[in-house]
Amino acid sequence: MTENKLSALKNCKKCGRLFQAENGVSLCSRCNEDIDDEFTRVREYIYDNPSSSVKDVSSGTGVHTDAILKWIREGKIVLGSNSNIAFCERCGEPTTGSRFCPKCVKDLATGLKAGLEDSNHKQQVGMHIKESSKK
Ligand SMILES: [Zn+2]
Numbered sequence: 045m046t047e048n049k050l051s052a053l054k055n056c057k058k059c060g061r062l063f064q065a066e067n068g069v070s071l072c073s074r075c076n077e078d079i080d081d082e083f084t085r086v087r088e089y090i091y092d093n094p095s096s097s098v099k100d101v102s103s104g105t106g107v108h109t110d111a112i113l114k115w116i117r118e119g120k121i122v123l124g125s126n127s128n129i130a131f132c133e134r135c136g137e138p139t140t141g142s143r144f145c146p147k148c149v150k151d152l153a154t155g156l157k158a159g160l161e162d163s164n165h166k167q168q169v170g171m172h173i174k175e176s177s178k179k
């Protein structure tokens with residue numbers, strides 16, 4: 045038998061190059077190194093510029109904001125207490141230190157208003173039904 049179950053040829057998820065994949069690895073060794081390199085750059089940039097935003101970090105390191113946000117969410121990058129980077133508690137988008145992103149602040153404000161109007165409306169309807177069922 046010449047079957048090889050341990051490794052199989054796979055296309056790298058990032059560059060498409062064929063490589064010997066072992067147990068669920070989806071990036072070739074070269075791309076894995078690239079990512080390590082990007083990660084190190086981002087971490088060092090944040091360390092040097094702790095009060096920068098995700099966009100600043102991205103333009104300063106050339107690493108895509110999605111990758112940076114992913115590392116922050118995964119806890120791979122730990123932000124300093126004076127960092128401007130925070131996440132919206134509603135949608136998870138990065139904010140500049142506030143609890144909600146500007147979009148959700150707007151959504152919540154209109155939602156709250158709509159909710160209040162809605163409950164007022166329901167109360168009126170409820171009273172109406174009660175009155176009419178008495179008769
Ligand atoms: Zn690759």
Ligand SMILES: [Zn+2]
Nearest residue numbers: 132135145148
């Ligand atoms: Zn949001």
